[in-house]
Amino acid sequence: MTVVGWIQILVYCALVAALVKPLGAYMTRVFNGEVSFLSHILRPLEAGLYRLGGIDANREQHWLTYTVAMLLFNAIGFVSLYALMRLQAVLPLNPAGQGAVAPDLAFNTAVSFVTNTNWQNYGGESTMSYLTQMVGLTVQNFVSAATGIALAVVLIRGFARASAATVGNFWVDITRATLYILLPICIPFALFLVWQGVPQTLGPYVEATTLEGAKQSLAVGPAASQIAIKMLGTNGGGFFNANAAHPFENPTALSNLVQMLSIFAIGAALTNVFGRMVGNERQGWAILAVMGVLFLAGVAAAYWAEASGNDAFTALGLSGGNMEGKEVRFGIVASALFAVVTTAASCGAVNAMHDSFTALGGMIPLINMQLGEIIVGGVGAGLYGMLLFIIIAMFVAGLMVGRTPEYVGKKIEAKEVKMAMLAILVLPLMYLGWTAAAVVMPSAVASMANAGPHGFSEVLYAYTSQTANNGSAFGGLTGNTLWYNTTGAIAMLVGRFLMIMPAMAIAGSLAAKKTVPASSGTFPTTGGLFVGLVIGVILIVGGLTFFPALALGPIAEHLAMLRAQNF
Amino acid sequence: MLRELRPAIVVFIGLTLITGLAYPLAMTGVAQALFPWRANGSLIEEDGKVIGSTLIGQYFTSDRYFHGRPSATLGPAPADPSKTVAEPYNAVNSMGSNLGPTNKALIERVKGDVDALKAENPGTAVPIDLVTTTGSGLDPHISPEAAIFQVPRVAKARGMPENRVRELVSQHIEGRLLDFLGEPRVNVLALNLALDRGATK
Numbered sequence: 001m002t003v004v005g006w007i008q009i010l011v012y013c014a015l016v017a018a019l020v021k022p023l024g025a026y027m028t029r030v031f032n033g034e035v036s037f038l039s040h041i042l043r044p045l046e047a048g049l050y051r052l053g054g055i056d057a058n059r060e061q062h063w064l065t066y067t068v069a070m071l072l073f074n075a076i077g078f079v080s081l082y083a084l085m086r087l088q089a090v091l092p093l094n095p096a097g098q099g100a101v102a103p104d105l106a107f108n109t110a111v112s113f114v115t116n117t118n119w120q121n122y123g124g125e126s127t128m129s130y131l132t133q134m135v136g137l138t139v140q141n142f143v144s145a146a147t148g149i150a151l152a153v154v155l156i157r158g159f160a161r162a163s164a165a166t167v168g169n170f171w172v173d174i175t176r177a178t179l180y181i182l183l184p185i186c187i188p189f190a191l192f193l194v195w196q197g198v199p200q201t202l203g204p205y206v207e208a209t210t211l212e213g214a215k216q217s218l219a220v221g222p223a224a225s226q227i228a229i230k231m232l233g234t235n236g237g238g239f240f241n242a243n244a245a246h247p248f249e250n251p252t253a254l255s256n257l258v259q260m261l262s263i264f265a266i267g268a269a270l271t272n273v274f275g276r277m278v279g280n281e282r283q284g285w286a287i288l289a290v291m292g293v294l295f296l297a298g299v300a301a302a303y304w305a306e307a308s309g310n311d312a313f314t315a316l317g318l319s320g321g322n323m324e325g326k327e328v329r330f331g332i333v334a335s336a337l338f339a340v341v342t343t344a345a346s347c348g349a350v351n352a353m354h355d356s357f358t359a360l361g362g363m364i365p366l367i368n369m370q371l372g373e374i375i376v377g378g379v380g381a382g383l384y385g386m387l388l389f390i391i392i393a394m395f396v397a398g399l400m401v402g403r404t405p406e407y408v409g410k411k412i413e414a415k416e417v418k419m420a421m422l423a424i425l426v427l428p429l430m431y432l433g434w435t436a437a438a439v440v441m442p443s444a445v446a447s448m449a450n451a452g453p454h455g456f457s458e459v460l461y462a463y464t465s466q467t468a469n470n471g472s473a474f475g476g477l478t479g480n481t482l483w484y485n486t487t488g489a490i491a492m493l494v495g496r497f498l499m500i501m502p503a504m505a506i507a508g509s510l511a512a513k514k515t516v517p518a519s520s521g522t523f524p525t526t527g528g529l530f531v532g533l534v535i536g537v538i539l540i541v542g543g544l545t546f547f548p549a550l551a552l553g554p555i556a557e558h559l560a561m562l563r564a565q566n567f
Numbered sequence: 568m569l570r571e572l573r574p575a576i577v578v579f580i581g582l583t584l585i586t587g588l589a590y591p592l593a594m595t596g597v598a599q600a601l602f603p604w605r606a607n608g609s610l611i612e613e614d615g616k617v618i619g620s621t622l623i624g625q626y627f628t629s630d631r632y633f634h635g636r637p638s639a640t641l642g643p644a645p646a647d648p649s650k651t652v653a654e655p656y657n658a659v660n661s662m663g664s665n666l667g668p669t670n671k672a673l674i675e676r677v678k679g680d681v682d683a684l685k686a687e688n689p690g691t692a693v694p695i696d697l698v699t700t701t702g703s704g705l706d707p708h709i710s711p712e713a714a715i716f717q718v719p720r721v722a723k724a725r726g727m728p729e730n731r732v733r734e735l736v737s738q739h740i741e742g743r744l745l746d747f748l749g750e751p752r753v754n755v756l757a758l759n760l761a762l763d764r765g766a767t768k
Contacts, residue, residue, distance in 0.1 A: 007747045045585075053577030069571045076579045125659055139587035143579075171574045178582055183590065190594045191601065197622050200598035200606045205659060208610070208617040210625045211632065211759055218620055219659045220608045224598065225591040242661035245702030247622040248608070253749025310668045313699075316681045317692065323699040324673065325663040328636070328708040331750035335702075352702045353663035356673075454667035476665030557669055566671045 005333035024272025030180045060166035063508030069170040082110040084136040094129035095204035108485035115496035116144035118237030118471035121479040125219035145233025146177035148380025158507030160277040162515040190228040197251030198224040231262040234378040236348030236471040244351040267376040270383045278408040282526040302336040305361035325353030343368035346378030348471025355474035363554035369468040371542040388420040393537040409515040419502035426498045428545040430467040430491045449476025452567030457553035467495035624707040626656040630724035635755045639664035640704035664700040708752035
């Protein structure tokens with residue numbers, strides 16, 4: 001670890017913190033329906049959409065109607081994306097002549113992009129036409145992120161409202177999240193990326209003759225516009241196979257810094273939206289503090305592990321950390337930082353190959369995802385995941401002193417706790433269950449690229465990533481098989497929607513409750529005690545669940561490395 | 568539920584047109600107007616022929632050129648396109664090796680590369696980026712140490728004085744942005760181009 005390395009990390013953290021207040025203030029205005037500086041451009045567009053759709057922007061929905069609307073919208077998105085992939089060979093904007101995507105791969109990919117996972121069992125430049133990338137994948141990058149933001153806002157409204165029968169209007173929320181928040185940031189962001197070197201063209205792949213006289217085809221395409229929303233919406237699906245490690249996708253250290261910032265921007269700002277809507281910004285800062293402590297711990301561990309490197313390399317006289325699968329322009333620190341950021345949020349973009357990280361360096365991304373991606377988290381999903389953990393933490397605190405737990409003026413009762421536990425328990429059921437099934441199936445084991453404990457880690461990572469809707473991978477695993485395409489899609493669907501539905505039920509139940517004024521017996525939720533309690537609950541609930549699996553994978557592999565045992 | 572069907576269809580189509588067509592096409596138009604060279608892939612042309620991109624590494628094997636990092640990209644086998652074979656720096660199929668830290672194949676590959684490099688330049692520590700594969704398989708850069716390590720070989724193959732080659736390398740070292748962001752590096756293609764241009768002068 002170096003001083004310059006830590007300066008990069010701290011500058012990054014400072015920039016994220018600086019974005020929280022302005023972006024939080026702006027998003028709060030948007031979701032309260034107030035006029036903002038973009039209103040006079042976007043209002044007519046928005047109003048036109050509502051008129052065509054017969055939407056009354058002032059008519060709010062019950063939480064159940066809201067959820068049904070969201071599911072319906074996602075179902076249409078799924079069908080449209082699936083059809084596009086199956087038909088791309090006969091549709092325009094396909095200069096590289098990509099064929100139809102196979103049914104099971106198209107199914108997995110459609111689920112993957114609708115659920116904001118962006119798990120990729122395909123290589124972008126060798127599978128998808130420009131039309132599919134734009135009208136299919138870019139669209140889902142936007143609307144799956146907007147869906148997440150809308151749902152987080154609903155849960156916030158549940159805490160902020162009193163005796164209310166409705167939680168908002170899904171059509172209004174998703175339209176505003178897309179048009180007022182995501183799109184206006186993506187436009188300058190995409191142009192910035194082009195300036196740094198990301199291609200943005202509809203032209204065909206370029207044929208070059210190298211200095212040594214060999215032929216080299218260069219895959220290009222409308223990449224910058226898709227990469228902007230891929231990062232900002234914590235989607236993570238690469239335009240190219242190597243994702244943000246590809247020099248066309250992430251050309252410079254500066255593009256890398258801005259891409260990492262955009263991953264955290266909205267998720268971090270949503271904590272501020274929460275604080276503002278419940279009437280005390282410090283509530284939001286307390287949540288961000290929980291995230292910040294867990295984040296920095298992860299960064300320190302991953303950076304240390306990658307900088308310490310692989311003992312097998314050291315034995316050969318090599319020094320300078322584990323550079324296998326990393327790019328020179330990012331080096332050790334920006335690769336380790338990116339890996340922690342992308343898995344703390346549910347982004348899943350990678351600028352280095354996680355499969356080639358050291359055992360402990362690769363374990364940090366796994367832990368981030370297994371904790372439910374509540375360290376900033378996916379846009380929206382991170383905040384509602386964190387609020388579920390806070391409900392459990394307040395319940396535990398209430399049990400300790402024998403009082404009915406309260407949080408920001410709402411009584412936490414049996415229904416909320418049951419729903420929160422349901423959402424939290426669904427995740428390990430998926431990633432542990434499918435991993436257990438896969439490792440006893442010879443055909444699924446054959447997909448592993450590495451033997452020994454690392455092969456187990458590959459499978460565990462695959463199901464963890466898909467269940468947590470992350471999308472990053474230990475990429476050696478051959479995921480494009482009928483088994484992995486199908487079971488992975490199930491894990492993604494369950495991980496997304498079986499977490500959303502209990503969260504929505506909680507939102508509806510909380511909104512209907514009266515607000516309890518704070519008294520001398522109310523547990524203060526803006527101080528260090530609260531932050532420590534929530535961190536403790538996250539680590540205990542998470543740690544007890546997945547520690548045995550980690551012991552079989554990365555921990556066993558680390559011990560093997562110390563004994564110079566290879567597989 | 569049926570009441571929500573019309574809004575679902577209209578909002579989906581509306582947002583698809585805006586984010587899936589209007590947005591990428593507008594960005595393409597603006598990017599082509601503002602940064603045409605970048606938007607088309609930062610291509611280097613000589614005598615009207617494209618010889619590569621400044622951002623994409625090339626596979627160099629000749630002793631006369633500086634070599635890039637090992638690349639694990641694959642390409643279709645010439646005999647049977649349904650199978651794949653090693654095709655380093657294949658820029659239509661970017662990928663890393665995905666070998667884990669305790670994989671025998673990784674350790675043996677690195678050991679072989681280290682031995683070969685030690686034979687080439689004994690007495691100098693082998694830089695780690697010269698024996699580890701790039702994440703994308705297309706890394707255009709090597710570390711300054713990795714460039715300096717190759718100076719004796721290149722100078723000998725070209726019959727140039729070593730200090731002349733070393734000087735060329737130091738001219739091509741790019742530092743950290745604002746002295747803290749990123750890592751020092753050398754663009755291999757740019758360096759090799761400079762070598763060729765210097766040689767013809």
